[in-house]
Amino acid sequence: MTPRIWAVLGDKTGDNAQVEAIAAVLGLPVETRRLVFKPRYRKGKPWFNASLRHVDRAASDALTGPWPDLVITIGRRPAMAALWIRKQSGGRTRLVILGRPKRDLSAFDLVIGSAQYQLPDAANILRIGLPLMRAPEERLAAARHAWDETLSALPRPLVVLLVGGATKPYRLDAVTVPELLAAARTYAGAEGTIYISTSRRTSQAAVDALRAQLPANARLYTVADSGPNPYLALLDRADALVITGDSVSMLTEAARLGRRLAIFDLPLDPFWHTVARLRPLLMRLGLVGFERDLGAFHQWLYAHNHAVPAGKPLAASAPAATD
Incomplete structure (x- = not known):
């Protein structure tokens, strides 16, 4: 059975392009879930946990079941939503994040970090040289x-x-x-x-x-x-x-x-x-x-x-x- 994959995107064009670059080479269908954040959290940083309290759900794409097998995301605010999605799935959803998670690396199945990130050696860390961005x-x-x-x-x-x-x-x-x-x-x-x-x-x-x-x-x-x-x-x-x-x-x-x-x-x-x-x-x-x-x-x-x-x-x- 084909896995259900979501690309969870935020409001940063460069970040989103990196997630889309991975989605484009998977050779599998990928559904996009684009999030809009409440005004106070577009610059202000919400406390990092599994939550949608920072998301304007009426303006965002719907986050409803059936829940995905895999989420690919990037950034603090989308990552919080990804953790919330996994919680709704009963822990079944696997999470891939680009960049640096906020503190808890073990919360993600795969962390893809380019050369500027200080990440420890761990089984779920994949180091790359440059971010996955380029001028179109x-x-x-x-x-x-x-x-x-x-x-x-x-x-x-x-x-x-x-x-x-x-x-x-x-x-x-x-x-x-x-x-x-x-x-x-x-x-x-x-x-x-x-x-x-x-x-x-x-x-x-x-x-x-x-x-x-x-x-x-x-x-x-x-x-x-x-x-x-x-x-x-x-x-x-x-x-x-x-x-x-x-x-x-x-x-x-x-x-x-x-x-x-x-x-x-x-x-x-x-x-x-x-x-x-x-x-x-x-x-x-x-x-x-x-x-x-x-x-x-x-x-x-x-x-x-x-x-x-x-x-x-x-x-x-x-x-x-x-x-």
Whole structure:
């Protein structure tokens, strides 16, 4: 009998794409259950347990029997729903989660974690290098067509600087900007073009500093601009990329396209130096969950020749990362 499989999705496009990537290669029918979360829990974190209290059930796909044999999911809020589904099935439903569960690894039959996750050795842990995300080819092609005339007219090399934002334990502020621009100039030289694109997480202080210190050979796009976002076109056409180390998604998409990539390692917030020393103890006590280690993610990219630290020479070409 064909197993009943549910892909339980949340509100994050990148997360959902990873679940859908697994569903697409199973060779079995997979039913989608898309969840909508109550407003207070879209950013606020509900206490992690088997529950639907954070789900807007009227706006979500129905979660009713017959219950699935297998659930594939990702993220804190969908994982809570997955645990609830298994409870309704009398414990029969098996659970596969991508990323890091909140504390209780044994609650899941399979945990698939990429290089940034600090996960212990266990029978139900499957380690992979990169998250299962990539820029869709059809969207890249559309961006290539839309931006071809504009980008073709720019002096080469085209060095794209993709700027994320502060994320614990790292800071990205106005003080960081001069070093960031210097890293991009390393690869653009005097003749090339630096094209800077910020993200939703880039602070206004950092954006203001970028604008104030913008080199003569640079262009700047911010998410507040009214025009179309050049991100995919820049990813497609860049001769070299400098990406701030906080953004796993941008780094992954660049690596999967085989772009020449330099990672700008953000400075640590001083507060987190102390927290980092205490983290192993706090994890053993169950007071914090399994956090990301972006440094480990960067090291994986370096070790597999997909990137170099910003400022280091770039290879003539880079291999495209595969699953």
